[in-house]
Amino acid sequence: MLQSLTLPVTPFQQNCSIVWCDVTHEAAVIDPGGELPRLLAAVQERGLHLKAIWLTHAHIDHAGGAGQLAREQGLPIVGPHPGDQFWIDGLAQQSRMFGFPPAEAFEPDRWLHDGDTVRIGEEVLSVRHCPGHTPGHVVFHSASAGRVFVGDVLFAGSIGRTDFPGGSHRQLIDSIRGRLWPMGDATIVVPGHGPETSIGRERAGNPYVAEGV
Known part of the structure; x- marks a missing residue:
């Protein structure tokens, strides 16, 4: 089973997630925006073997520590x-x-595209391209664990900003409704900021994308 730990980092309180296979203890870190010693300590405390960096998108609060972490730990950068x-x-x-x-x-060691997969130990996650917040934003979905790591696409009660260069409100709404909703109401959403939520909760009550809005 895929396990995960989310640590808010930097003054932006960006949710950096460590995900791992509970059989092999191999791990990936999603969006290491900063505070690398804290992230590495969390990896070490759990006896994990860090194998990769996965990026949802390349804003500074999500990708700011990726280059240093990759260099110091000899890790590939996968995505966005x-x-x-x-x-x-x-x-x-x-x-x-x-x-x-x-x-x-x-430079990413591997770019990601819609429909790709990423693997950590025995766990395989699917990749969906969800542009809108940024043109190259992706999310990582573990169907077996019922969790999706969405970066800044969707939040509890809100959605990502679209006023940065390359942003598109229409694209973001289409990404959420077309690529996140089909994952199922029970799927837990791990956003880039703030508390976890679920597809069902956001589909029913998020004022930006709820059905009927």
């Missing part, structure tokens, strides 16, 4: 979709703009 290349190219500028420590440049 190529649509976020310009955000990766601009990480240094984002660091200065938002007062983050300088972000190390990187």
